[in-house]
Amino acid sequence: MKKYRLTAWILICVLLLGGCGIIEKQKDSHEPRIFGATYMTRNNPYFDVLHEAIQEVVEANGDILISRNPCQDQEKQNGQILEMIEEGMQVLFLNPVDLDKVRPALEACKEAGVVVIDIDTMVKDMEYVTAAIETDNYQAGVLCAQDMMNRMDHARIVVINNPIQASINNRIQGFMDTVADYPAYKVIAEAGGAGEFEVSADAMAVLLKKNIDFDVVMGGNDPTALGALATLQQYHREDGVLIYGIDGSPDFKSMLKLGYVTATSMQSPKTIGRVAAETAYQYLDGQKVDPYISIEPTLITRENLGDYEINGWQ
Template structure:
């Protein structure tokens, strides 16, 4: 074999070897992953709003052949942090979180260091750098709409606020209400209480408030479960002429708008949209597409005037 033929043969051999090494190495460092796993933790599953979000989210994820692991911290921030750490240890491909306390989700720092995409649902976190996106209602406007409706109904009012002050979304709703009435002294906030948005906690605190005040005209509740708790307290103490507002648009409160003169309205959210948007944007992040930092879903006030245009048996 002459020199030229030998060189040609060496080149062919090296090309074959390089091709084989490239194939082996490429398949090793970039495995094709066909099954994705996500983690979701909500502040509580004792709220139909989060059940609907989760059901829709799970449906969208399973449609892609992927898996959703769901955890319920039961309003315990330490437990929620532990659940996120569990997701990190499982090396999930993405995390959905509905924060119990917007300032105390320290586990998100570990998730960020692990390179796991994070979407906050219904409420943001204090350090926005720790999440990729938040999907929430226009919570401030929910409070504004309730206040505006009250002012149309009544020339003056003694008002009670039911709050959940560790959650950004709940704070925004109450703030929207308060800001709308602040320049009108005839609308007075006479009392307030924390109830964590839970019916079973709202009822006793509302009973205590009613025992302290002979005159209450309006209850502004951070969500529908707390509005239902307030309504139960009002009815148990046989008080009348008190209007109750909620935020959510649950089937329970929508049906009561038609039945009870005490239920003034609810600023309706759309948990169905929340679930779909959360899934869509998580897949966009994984596909290296840009997503908005904040996705704000509009709210609509439902009252007796427009209740017939809504489905009282389901969600929006």
């Protein structure tokens, strides 16, 4: 009988403790919050990885992440942000198409009390942003220039940029500033590539028809550099040309392994996405957050390619 009573008492304690756990769990639960995300394009796998990293953190917290793809159209992105505000969005992860023309959407977010976390490339009007997370894009460009200068005593350089994208602007500026005091390295042509493979391929075709002489291509990101490579190969002009990108994408690393391209300054969309989402939650929890978080890039060449997973993102 005593044994029975002891067992019953233990069972009651377990149930009471379990009940306390249930009560505590119910106390900590909340109605799912809506987070929004918009990227300048989903035509670049980089943004898929970035989105997945954010989504993992948001869903682990029991919340919902909705997203939009403006396809490189800022007016469309502004409209989609307004739609997400109407859907009850409380936090926006923003990767703007145009650093300047995104302002109306930023103003709408401020009026609606939506927290804006700027990711990967900066807006012009940073006063509307709670926190910004990106790679040190200027340094990414510096690393490419330094590698080129180590490989060549002189160079004639083609730059393919995207003037409306702050991240690419900063990368190109880092590259240009590094070679500015060395007359042996000349930028002989610039073209807009929109940060996309097809547009950059077409831009390179236009330059080749001008019969300019060059031996280096600096692309604002990996798709830009790979688009240039595709056209150079089509015109049988790739021999002797150094090609630089920025991202560290699987496609670029595959071409690097084959010797078709020269180097890429590595970004980590996984890290950017995770840090952005964690920063958003810290802010929602009332913690003080850093208004700007910069993540250092690393240059990937054939010499150190073995240190990285070729078929995946960092």
